[in-house]
Structures are given as C-alpha cells and as structure tokens.
Amino acid sequence: MSTTSSSRRVDIHVHHVAIPTAHLRHPGCAGNLVNSSGVGMGPVDMNVHPTAARLFLYLLLVSIFFLFSNNTFAATPVVELTGTAIQGGLMFGLVQPGSNVTLDGEPLEVSADGRFVIGFGRDETGTRKLSVSAPDGGVWQKDLTVKARQYAIEQVDGLPPSTVTPDPSASARIQEDARMVASARLYRVQQAYYAQGFIWPAKGRISGVYGSQRVLNGEPRRPHFGLDIAAPAGTPVYAPADGLITLTHPDMYFSGGTIILDHGQGLSSTFLHLSKILVAAGTFVRQGDLIAEIGSTGRASGPHLDWRMNWLDRRVDPRPLVGPLHESPTD
Numbered sequence: 001m002s003t004t005s006s007s008r009r010v011d012i013h014v015h016h017v018a019i020p021t022a023h024l025r026h027p028g029c030a031g032n033l034v035n036s037s038g039v040g041m042g043p044v045d046m047n048v049h050p051t052a053a054r055l056f057l058y059l060l061l062v063s064i065f066f067l068f069s070n071n072t073f074a075a076t077p078v079v080e081l082t083g084t085a086i087q088g089g090l091m092f093g094l095v096q097p098g099s100n101v102t103l104d105g106e107p108l109e110v111s112a113d114g115r116f117v118i119g120f121g122r123d124e125t126g127t128r129k130l131s132v133s134a135p136d137g138g139v140w141q142k143d144l145t146v147k148a149r150q151y152a153i154e155q156v157d158g159l160p161p162s163t164v165t166p167d168p169s170a171s172a173r174i175q176e177d178a179r180m181v182a183s184a185r186l187y188r189v190q191q192a193y194y195a196q197g198f199i200w201p202a203k204g205r206i207s208g209v210y211g212s213q214r215v216l217n218g219e220p221r222r223p224h225f226g227l228d229i230a231a232p233a234g235t236p237v238y239a240p241a242d243g244l245i246t247l248t249h250p251d252m253y254f255s256g257g258t259i260i261l262d263h264g265q266g267l268s269s270t271f272l273h274l275s276k277i278l279v280a281a282g283t284f285v286r287q288g289d290l291i292a293e294i295g296s297t298g299r300a301s302g303p304h305l306d307w308r309m310n311w312l313d314r315r316v317d318p319r320p321l322v323g324p325l326h327e328s329p330t331d
Contacts, residue, residue, distance in 0.1 A: 077134035085128070085144040088210055088317035090119045090267075092194075098135040104128055109265040115192035117267050119311025120146050122211050122223055151211040151223065170253055177252040184247035184260045185268060185310060193242040193264040198321040199287060201240045201271065202294060202305045204231030206325065210317035225315040226272065226308040229294075229325075233275050233303040237292040239285040240269060240307075240322070248277050255306070256297025261285065269318070272306035273297050 077099060083091035095101060095114045102108060103118055110116045118130070124146050132140040166174065208228030214221050239261060246268070247260040257274030275295025285291060296303040309318045 075134075075136070075138050077132050077138045077140040079132050079140050079142075081142075083320075084147070085120060086147040087120055087124055087149045088122050088315075089320065090117060090311065090316050091144075092117050093130075095132050096134050100133040102131045105131075109188065109190050111190055111192040111195075111265070113192075115195055117192070117194065117265050117311065118144075119267070119314045119316040121314040121316075122151075122225065124314070149211060151213060152209070154212065154214045166253070174253050177249070177254070180247060180249065181258075181260065181270075184262075185266075185313075187244070187246045187262050187268075188266060189244070189262070189264050191264045193244075193262075194267055196241065196287060198240045198318070199238070200229075200322050200325055201269070201307055202229050202231060202235055202237050203325065204229040204235060204294070204305070206230075207304055208306070210319060226270075226306040227318050228304050228306050230302065230304040231294050233293070233295050235294040235303075235305075236290055237271055237274065237294060237305055239287055239289045239291050240318075241287050243269070243285060245279050245281050245283045245285060245291070248279065248281050250277060250297075252298060254299050256300065257292070257295060258298075259292055261291070266310075266312040268310050270308040270310070272308065273300040273304060275303075 077096060080094040081091055082093075083089060085091060093101065093116045095110065095116070097112060097114045099110060099114060100107065101110050101116050108116050108118065118128075120128075125148070126146060128144045128146065130142045130144055134140075206228065207230040208224055208226065210225060210227055211223055213223040241263050243261045243263040245259060246262045247258065249258045252258050255270075255272035257272075257277055259271045259274065259277060259279070261269045261271070263269065271292060273295055274292040275297060276293040277291075278293070279285060279289075279291045294303055294305050300306075307318055309316045309321075
C-alpha cells in the first residue's frame with residue numbers, strides 16, 4: 001500500500017491479507033492498495049472495520065483503567081480495633097504500616113508496625129470521627145459514639161474544714177507539682193510500648209475505683225481518677241507494661257512519692273503515695289520490673305497504691321486492661 005503526500009511516498013506491503021470487497025469503497029477516505037510487488041490496485045476505502053474499532057476502544061479503556069487504578073480505585077484499608085468507645089475507655093488499633101490516622105482531624109502517632117491508641121475522658125460525650133488513610137490512597141472512616149458510664153458518688157459530712165480544703169500556704173507547692181507532672185506528660189514517642197498488654201502493678205485489695213466522687217461537707221470534690229490497691233507499706237510495685245520513666249518525685253503535696261511511666265503515643269501510667277522509689281527518670285523499664293514500694297505518703301489515709309492512666313490530656317481507667325487481680329505474672 002502507498003500513500004502520497006507533498007513531500008514523500010511511503011509504501012506499506014501487505015502479505016496474505018484478505019480484504020472483503022464490500023468494505024473497499026466508502027466515501028471520504030480513499031487510498032491506493034498495492035500488491036507485494038508494489039503494483040497499484042486502484043483507489044480503496046481506508047475506513048476501519050466496526051469490529052476492529054470496538055476492539056481498539058476496549059483496549060484503550062482497559063489501559064486507562066490500569067494506569068489510574070492505584071489511586072482512583074484504591075481498596076478500603078483493613079483496620080482492626082479492640083476496646084470500647086466509652087467514658088474512661090481505651091481503644092487500640094492496627095493498620096497497614098505507613099498509614100496516617102486522625103481523630104477529629106488531629107493526627108495520631110502510629111508505630112512502625114501500624115499500632116495506635118485512642119482514649120476517652122471520664123465525662124466525655126458526643127461522637128469522634130476516626131479516619132485512616134492507607135499508603136495506596138484508600139480511606140477508611142468510622143464514627144465513635146462515646147457511651148456514658150455510671151459512677152459511685154459518696155456523701156461525707158461533718159469533716160473538719162482543714163481536711164477538706166488545702167492550706168493556702170501550700171498553693172505554690174501544689175502549682176509547681178502540677179507543672180512538673182504536665183511537663184512529664186508532654187513526652188511523645190511513636191513506639192507502642194503498650195503492645196504486649198498490661199499486668200497488675202501490685203498485689204492487694206481494690207479499695208477505690210476510677211470515676212468515683214466524694215461530696216465533702218456538701219461540696220463536690222474532684223472525681224477519683226485512679227484504681228486503688230490497698231496493701232501493707234513496702235509491698236512491691238512493678239511496671240505494668242514497658243515504658244520510659246519520665247518523672248520521679250519523693251514527696252508531692254497530694255500524691256507523695258510519685259512516678260510517671262510513659263508507654264508510648266501519649267499513654268502513661270502514674271503511681272502515687274509510694275514509700276520508696278527504686279528507679280530514676282530517664283530509665284527504660286520492662287513489664288514486671290520492680291520500680292517502687294507501696295506507702296501512704298502525700299494525702300493518703302493509709303498505705304495503698306493509686307494507679308492512674310492518661311492518654312494525652314484525657315484521664316482513662318486502667319481496670320479494663322488487666323484480668324483478675326490474682327492472675328498477675330508477678331505472682
């Protein structure tokens with residue numbers, strides 16, 4: 001076959017191609033058909049057969065699909081969630097490594113193996129929006145409606161005023177204690193040291209629970225944010241999970257001997273009323289390591305461990321993280 005332009009002649013040789021005569025004459029697109037010897041065979045129509053056109057269009061669309069499929073048609077990410085969206089609760093997540101996770105639009109820390117944690121405050125209400133963006137562009141979203149809890153309220157009347165309201169002269173000390181605690185809780189790491197789970201930090205009797213509140217002489221006091229374990233002074237206190245010691249103090253006004261242990265991604269444990277502290281700030285400890293001894297320092301009515309937990313600025317309940325008290329691995 002040859003086509004002629006103003007500048008050159010191009011011959012295209014076709015071997016063993018049968019072209020139905022019914023398709024050789026269509027107005028609007030004529031050319032010259034040549035045989036294998038280059039002998040012209042007269043003007044012919046060059047329109048494409050309808051079947052061939054449909055095949056070409058199909059192949060074009062398939063090519064476009066695969067070209068853009070990585071972004072336009074990304075699969076929905078697989079997200080594993082454990083725990084409950086409840087006041088004082090914690091939820092632990094697992095996503096594809098490299099994913100971005102946000103809660104109400106705020107980015108969360110995600111470990112190299114795809115772990116993250118979120119928590120809910122004692123009086124938190126409403127709905128939180130959890131979003132996950134996978135490395136391939138896939139997006140997963142879930143609304144977490146926070147369930148309400150009922151808390152124990154205790155009325156105590158007839159107390160001397162000095163036991164209800166702190167001495168005004170202690171105000172500066174209390175403020176300095178609060179500043180040190182807040183500074184220690186600013187520590188953030190991407191690692192999920194909490195990933196292996198939690199054990200009881202001490203053996204004893206549960207004498208106080210998270211969320212309970214006292215009304216002293218008719219005046220509501222701050223809720224109790226810890227889990228109290230009553231035991232004799234000197235009873236060992238163990239690290240409930242891996243983490244970094246970010247604060248130690250022998251005698252804070254309210255909490256006495258105090259330790260803060262960071263478990264990663266803003267999740268931390270605080271241990272109060274200690275009689276002896278056996279670790280230093282900056283020490284990395286493993287689950288089950290001995291870190292302190294129970295006491296009654298600070299404002300405490302008797303020897304016990306007050307175990308508290310925080311996720312960022314939210315105070316959460318440690319009780320759902322551990323089994324029955326007698327099953328501690330330190331037994």
